[in-house]
Amino acid sequence: MRYFVLPIMFAAQTALADPAQITDVKATQSDAGWRFDVTLEHPDTGWDHYADGWRLETEDGQVMGTRILAHPHVNEQPFTRSLSRVWIPPEITTIYVRAKCNQDGWGEETVEVPLK
Numbered sequence: 001m002r003y004f005v006l007p008i009m010f011a012a013q014t015a016l017a018d019p020a021q022i023t024d025v026k027a028t029q030s031d032a033g034w035r036f037d038v039t040l041e042h043p044d045t046g047w048d049h050y051a052d053g054w055r056l057e058t059e060d061g062q063v064m065g066t067r068i069l070a071h072p073h074v075n076e077q078p079f080t081r082s083l084s085r086v087w088i089p090p091e092i093t094t095i096y097v098r099a100k101c102n103q104d105g106w107g108e109e110t111v112e113v114p115l116k
Contacts, residue, residue, distance in 0.1 A: 019099065019107040019108075020107060022039070023078050024080070027095070033086050040080075043077075044073050044074045048103075052069045055098055064092075088115065094114050
């Protein structure tokens with residue numbers, strides 16, 4: 001019985017070592033709001049483990065927008081997806097981007113993006 005439990009525990013620990021990495025963020029302002037182009041890198045293996053989103057947060061953790069990624073990107077790494085028409089109050093001068101994967105949840109790391 002222990003033979004089956006140990007590999008499962010090891011696999012879970014290995015999965016936690018591969019969070020989605022944010023490698024680039026571009027923020028552009030227009031009359032319609034902000035557009036964010038976020039590039040992620042993650043060792044997607046298919047539907048069982050893939051980067052499935054990213055979000056925009058203020059310094060105090062308020063979520064300003066979320067981009068859901070509807071499928072794995074196994075053969076497309078790194079990849080960029082956009083979120084447009086995001087309204088951010090003018091007093092907010094910095095936004096933080098946080099990535100997510102379907103196994104590990106929201107990552108601990110954020111990328112700071114100054115809004116100019």
